Amino acid sequence: MKPPVNSPAYVLAFAAVVATAFTAAIMTLHALTAPAAERNATLYEQRAVVEVFGLAAGRKLTDRQVLETYRRRIRPLSRRLADPQTGAVFNDPDGASARTLVATTAPAGSGRAEVVGYAFPVWGVGFWARIDGYLAVTPDLRRVIGIVFVRHSETPGLGGRLTEPAWRGRFAGLDVSAPRAGGKYIYIGGERPGSPASDRHGRHVDAITGATGTSAAVEKFLNERIEQFRRAAAGAPGALGGAVDE
């Protein structure tokens, strides 16, 4: 006998059973893959940090090497950095996990660990949505070691090229010491510095072709974050003391 497929009771019961069964199946699959997804997310973030400090030396590290390098050489800054004037905590933008990280030459606690640099979260609104990344600077806070973007929604192939090593690589070695009055820490796009006397000298990177909006947005938030980081670091003497504070 065919089921009475159009009676209201059947329709209700059918909807309930189908929805429950399919939802249960999806939830099971989700639960089974959750650890792998979490591992991927952690690995992705740690790979970005290892890369921003230049610890991979241009090589593509295996997953294990990334986890091992991160575990041995990267740790969060033990002090919270706050702006001396506003009191705003710098290295905790969302009250979440984005923090200032310290990279060392050797594992912490081995006695001879020297600081390679500091990486702090940089974030801001891009052309479409928020961009998140890290900027790594030398221990004296004067030079860029590297930059990496871990989350963005820029147009693939245009603004999205901000993740490409070819563009990011141009930031290495940029001057981020205090600029002259009215100047910026970093210039993206616009005219190239003509002479060493220019405000832009040692601080300029070409914009991404076809992505003026993204380039301008990155320039804006990078300058804001660098300024905030430097103010917070200056307001917490000893927090970034060159040697690692255990």
Added chain:
Amino acid sequence: MTNPQQQPITRPGRAMLVQLWRENPIFRQVLGICSALAVTNLVFNTALMCAGLIWTTTMSSLTVSLMRNTIPRRVRVMVQVLIIAVYVIVVDIVFRTLFFETHKDIAAYVGLIVTNCIVLGRLEAFASKNRPLASAADGLGAGLGYSLILLSVAAVRELLGFGTLLKNTAWETVVLRGWEPGVYETWWRNWTIMVIPPGAFFVLAVAVWAARAWSLRQEAAAAKEARP
């Protein structure tokens, strides 16, 4: 005399071939081209998107066909969308687990497979009335037909837009090294328009035109042969 095109298609192989070419969802039915515009600037991203769509059309057609006698007519579209959504979420979870970095780029479009007209179209037009095997083959054919055109479009867009093929994979090949001021000076300039969605309009239009022209000519020749 009956027109062969109006006979019900019940053999799986035939159902698949019809969707793959004669009733190709992209160039004959012009369905599901929204995703064609967005994700086709890189071949690898497109291949993943196509795999997701093939899986979704095949499995949802199979499921709907298996359930076709129990689904109440009044709520059938809701049930079909639920089934599609389930398979799309499976795709999303699998991509997130296996291709984490590409997933970050195409996640939004994978979610949109739920609303892809091809999938719901095949469920309504075929799977809800036919046997499971033929329905699965019909869904597979529609997915392959979509992929055939999309991958061709993607190859052209990636080549002209980036100068590469299979960028961001282990098989990346630089075919045309793009001009970059101060870095690499050559005659070739990458076409920005191929990278952005409007580029897909042009390439897709040419692909649809070429495929239609060819298949229409073949049909005309076949008709001429049938009526000497």
